[in-house]
Amino acid sequence: MPREMTAMERVMTTLSHREPDRVPFFLLLTMHGARTLQMSIPAYLSNPMAVVEGQIQMRERYGHDCLYAFTYAALEVEAWGGEVLFHEDGPPNAGRPLLESVADIAKLHPPDVSRSPCLQRMLTVIRELASRAQGTVPVIGAVISPLSLPVMQMGFGPYLELLLERPDDFEKLMHVNEEFCVAWANAQLAAGATVLGYFDPLASPTILPPETYRRQGLPVDARTLKRIQGLTAVHLASGRVEGVLDDLSHLGSVAVGVGFMEDLAEVKALAAGRVALLGHINGLAMRRWTPQDAEAVVHDAILKGGPGGGYILSDAHGEIPWQVPESVLDSIAGAVRRWGSYPLKAA
Amino acid sequence: MSDLETSASLEQALLTLDRVEVHRIFEGLKHRDLSEVAQSIVVPALESIGRGWEQGIVALSQVYMSGRICEDQVSQASPAPVGFNDPQPRIGIAVLCDHHSLGKQIVLSILRSAGIPVVDLGVGMSPEALALKVRAKGVQILLISVLMLPSALKVPEVRRHLSEGSTPVRIVVGGAPFLLDPPLGVEVGADAVGRGASDAVGLVRALIEELQCPEK
Numbered sequence: 001m002p003r004e005m006t007a008m009e010r011v012m013t014t015l016s017h018r019e020p021d022r023v024p025f026f027l028l029l030t031m032h033g034a035r036t037l038q039m040s041i042p043a044y045l046s047n048p049m050a051v052v053e054g055q056i057q058m059r060e061r062y063g064h065d066c067l068y069a070f071t072y073a074a075l076e077v078e079a080w081g082g083e084v085l086f087h088e089d090g091p092p093n094a095g096r097p098l099l100e101s102v103a104d105i106a107k108l109h110p111p112d113v114s115r116s117p118c119l120q121r122m123l124t125v126i127r128e129l130a131s132r133a134q135g136t137v138p139v140i141g142a143v144i145s146p147l148s149l150p151v152m153q154m155g156f157g158p159y160l161e162l163l164l165e166r167p168d169d170f171e172k173l174m175h176v177n178e179e180f181c182v183a184w185a186n187a188q189l190a191a192g193a194t195v196l197g198y199f200d201p202l203a204s205p206t207i208l209p210p211e212t213y214r215r216q217g218l219p220v221d222a223r224t225l226k227r228i229q230g231l232t233a234v235h236l237a238s239g240r241v242e243g244v245l246d247d248l249s250h251l252g253s254v255a256v257g258v259g260f261m262e263d264l265a266e267v268k269a270l271a272a273g274r275v276a277l278l279g280h281i282n283g284l285a286m287r288r289w290t291p292q293d294a295e296a297v298v299h300d301a302i303l304k305g306g307p308g309g310g311y312i313l314s315d316a317h318g319e320i321p322w323q324v325p326e327s328v329l330d331s332i333a334g335a336v337r338r339w340g341s342y343p344l345k346a347a
Numbered sequence: 348m349s350d351l352e353t354s355a356s357l358e359q360a361l362l363t364l365d366r367v368e369v370h371r372i373f374e375g376l377k378h379r380d381l382s383e384v385a386q387s388i389v390v391p392a393l394e395s396i397g398r399g400w401e402q403g404i405v406a407l408s409q410v411y412m413s414g415r416i417c418e419d420q421v422s423q424a425s426p427a428p429v430g431f432n433d434p435q436p437r438i439g440i441a442v443l444c445d446h447h448s449l450g451k452q453i454v455l456s457i458l459r460s461a462g463i464p465v466v467d468l469g470v471g472m473s474p475e476a477l478a479l480k481v482r483a484k485g486v487q488i489l490l491i492s493v494l495m496l497p498s499a500l501k502v503p504e505v506r507r508h509l510s511e512g513s514t515p516v517r518i519v520v521g522g523a524p525f526l527l528d529p530p531l532g533v534e535v536g537a538d539a540v541g542r543g544a545s546d547a548v549g550l551v552r553a554l555i556e557e558l559q560c561p562e563k
Contacts, residue, residue, distance in 0.1 A: 085446070085471075090497030093445050095471070156449035160408045161415070164364060209406045238527070240403060260527075261403075284496060284528040321496050 006136040007065035008194070014309040015231075015254045017273045023306045023340035024065040026140070026278070026314035027329055029058055030072060030091060031322045036061075041322070042086040045071050048124040055129060059137070061326075062333040065312070067129045069122060069193060070142035070319075076184070077152045078118045079111040090322055094152035102162060105173050110180035113187045123191045130192025141193030142235075142318075143185045145200035146177030146224055147217045163208075163216060174220045182227045189230035197318060198225065198232045198253065204239025206259070210247075218247055225251050233257070233278055238317045242267060249274040258305075260316040265304040268311065276310040283315035286324045286332075294331035299339045306344050313340075350387040358392040361413035362405065373420045381425050382462045389417055390461045390548050397457075397544025410544050411449060414456025421460050436558045438551060439486035441468035441477055444501055447494035450522050454490060454547045461548045465490075474501050478508030481516060488554050490541070493522040502535035517554050521547075 005013070005021045013020035033054015034044035044050050055067045074084045074094040083095030099105060113119050122141075129139045144152075150159040150173055163170050185196055200221060203213055225232055233255035234248050240259045241248065245267065248256050255276040258267050264280045271277055280301050289297070298313065305311030313336060320329075339345065348356070353372065360368035376384045396413050399405030438458070442451050448470050458465045468480050481489055489509075493499045502520055509516045521541035525532050532540035541550050 087444075087497060089500075090495055093447075093495065095446055156447065157411060157415075157452045160411055160449075164408065164412060205403070205406055207407050209409060212406075212408070238523075282527065284524060284531075287496075287528075288530065323496060323500070 008133075008136050008138055011065055011138050011312065014312060015276045017276065017308060017310040019306075019309045019342040022342060023302050023336060023344075024312045025332070025336045025340070026066045026068070026312055027058070027062055027064040027332070028066075028068050028070075028140075028314055028318055028320055029055075029329075030068065030070060030319050032320070032324075032326070032329075033058055035322075035326070040088055041090070042088070042092075045086075045092065046121070048121045049128070051125050052128040052132070055125075056132060062329055063337070064333065066138045066140050067133060068140050069126045069129055069188070070140065070197065071122060071125070073144060073199065074152060075118050075122065076144050076149060076180075079113075079116045079184075080108075080153065080180075081111070082152065091319065097153060097155040097158070099150075099154040102166065102169050105169055105176070108173070108176045110176055110183065113183050119184065119187070123187060126188055126191040126193050130194075138194040139192055140195060140197060141185075141188035141191075142197040142199060143181050143188070145198055145202070145221060146174050146181045147220045148200050148202045149177050149181070151202070163202075164212070167216070170216065178220065178224050178227075181224050185228040185232075186230075189228070193230070195231040195233055195254065196228065197235045198228075199235050199237055199318060201237040201239050203234065203244055203248065204236040204241065204259075205243035206236075206239035210243045213244055214247060221251055225253060233276075235278070235318050242270065245270050245275075255312065257318070258316065263304075264301060264311075268305055268307075271310065273308070273310060276312065277305055278312045279314050279316040279318075280305065281313065281315045281332075283317050283320045283324065286315070286328050287321060289328050289331065291327075291331040291334075294328055295335045295338070298332055298335035302336070302339050302344060303346060306340065306342075354388045354391045354395075357388060358395050361392060361396060361416060362409050364409075364412055364416070366416060369416055369420060373424060377424070381421070385421065385460060385462045389421070390457070393417060393457045393460060394545050394548065397542070397546070401542060401545055407449070411453050411456075414453050414460065414544060417460040418456040421462070435555050436487035437466060437485050438463065438488045438490065438555075439466040439468045439481055439484055440490040440492065441472060441480070442470040442492050442494075443472065443474065443477060443505065444498035445493060445495050446471045448492075450492040450494070450543065451490075453544055454492065454521065454541065457544050457547050458551060463548065463551055474504035475508050477505055478511075481509060482512045482514075485514075486516060487514060487558060488517045488519065488551065490519045490521065490547075490551075491537075493520070493524060496524045496528075499524040499531055499535060502537060506536055517558070519550060519554070
């Protein structure tokens with residue numbers, strides 16, 4: 001009887017568009033470790049060793065195929081000196097925008113990763129997880145793309161107006177953000193991250209028309225990803241990918257995120273083995289799932305995304321809400337083990 | 348050109364962010380009553396764009412910019428907001444707990460373009476602070492926009508604080524958590540769930556009528 005693959009073997013096999021022993025799944029849990037360790041979310045997220053222990057313990061319970069070093073998106077805004085609001089019942093959010101006017105762009109300097117306490121905390125998490133994993137479990141880091149970071153730097157509305165109507169100022173902002181993104185990404189890879197989630201919701205046709213993304217966003221992503229010295233997965237944070245899948249598949253990333261409102265089988269066919277897929281599960285709806293709901297959703301996703309490898313089951317947003325109970329996560333894990341072994345079973 | 352055709356032309360100009368063409372269309376309608384133009388041409392164009400986003404054929408950036416461009420044109424055409432002195436229940440809009448104001452801006456723009464006066468109550472408020480502001484401003488129809496699930500789950504707290512006052516307030520909720528998890532609106536006890544640009548005007552007008560003619 002062949003031995004069970006390690007999580008690393010399983011994930012790398014599927015990313016190579018071959019069928020491993022079973023469909024890999026990622027439970028992208030940023031806050032649930034706080035519950036496991038009986039800490040508040042703010043206390044947990046500001047303690048790297050707690051995050052490490054939380055990730056290890058959650059993986060021991062659920063048996064999913066990654067260790068997730070990402071803690072919160074507003075971490076990058078914090079590094080830039082922006083306001084971050086911490087909550088007891090959800091992820092930290094960016095507060096008042098860092099850039100109050102377009103004129104502030106000229107004064108922006110990318111933060112120095114080596115001197116940023118919050119970034120150094122995440123690097124500590126990565127180093128420690130990589131050390132504990134010993135190459136058997138992928139350690140997932142994350143960066144916000146230069147194209148999408150300004151949503152938190154300026155506010156969504158003002159940023160859209162800049163992007164669409166002030167191309168020169170947009171380009172200035174992109175160049176500053178690109179320098180930071182590349183430095184931050186490479187620091188995480190050097191610390192031991194296996195693959196980076198490249199969070200880029202602005203690339204999705206949900207947010208920008210594809211022709212606008214191709215004209216203004218795609219060059220930014222192409223330049224940035226070319227300079228990142230390791231594996232990346234472009235993640236659209238629940239946004240649709242159809243309409244830009246062709247473009248994203250040429251960026252050199254190994255995987256692309258799929259929204260839960262899309263037809264996973266259709267997207268898989270369009271991907272045609274050029275890029276693996278990740279996601280598709282509705283994290284918001286998970287909160288109210290019965291075990292039967294979890295089983296049905298997971299089984300359906302496996303049958304649509306799993307054939308031929310090239311699919312990692314996970315939530316579509318890149319972060320499972322705090323309100324999702326552990327019993328639902330147990331149900332998801334159980335369903336993957338029941339239905340995810342290759343060759344896949346329809347019933 | 349019929350109003351239908353003009354609305355379709357306006358819609359196309361908005362989708363392509365052609366401010367010059369949008370201005371030309373509005374200039375051509377200067378001779379008409381602005382509230383009639385809003386009703387017959389502007390709102391249908393914006394609602395169509397909103398429906399396009401729900402169907403996945405229009406991007407959120409187009410919805411947002413369309414609303415902003417129309418709001419600019421309407422405010423240029425009429426220095427005093429149209430309909431502001433009409434006696435009607437006061438409407439307020441706010442972002443609860445978080446600071447993501449795009450959804451609020453989209454709804455605000457379309458309502459103002461439709462000549463419906465709305466008080467902007469702000470962003471990032473706690474349920475108690477929002478309730479205090481609602482009572483201070485005499486708001487009777489409260490539109491709550493959220494991006495985050497934890498914020499959505501605090502709507503019942505807003506209701507609880509408002510119930511301490513004498514005037515009942517209708518609560519309409521909107522934002523990604525409600526779109527992506529439809530039962531959530533019922534769970535938090537909202538009077539209605541808005542999808543955004545496609546139904547904001549219709550929902551608000553229905554509530555105004557309900558409050559003005561409760562015997563119907």
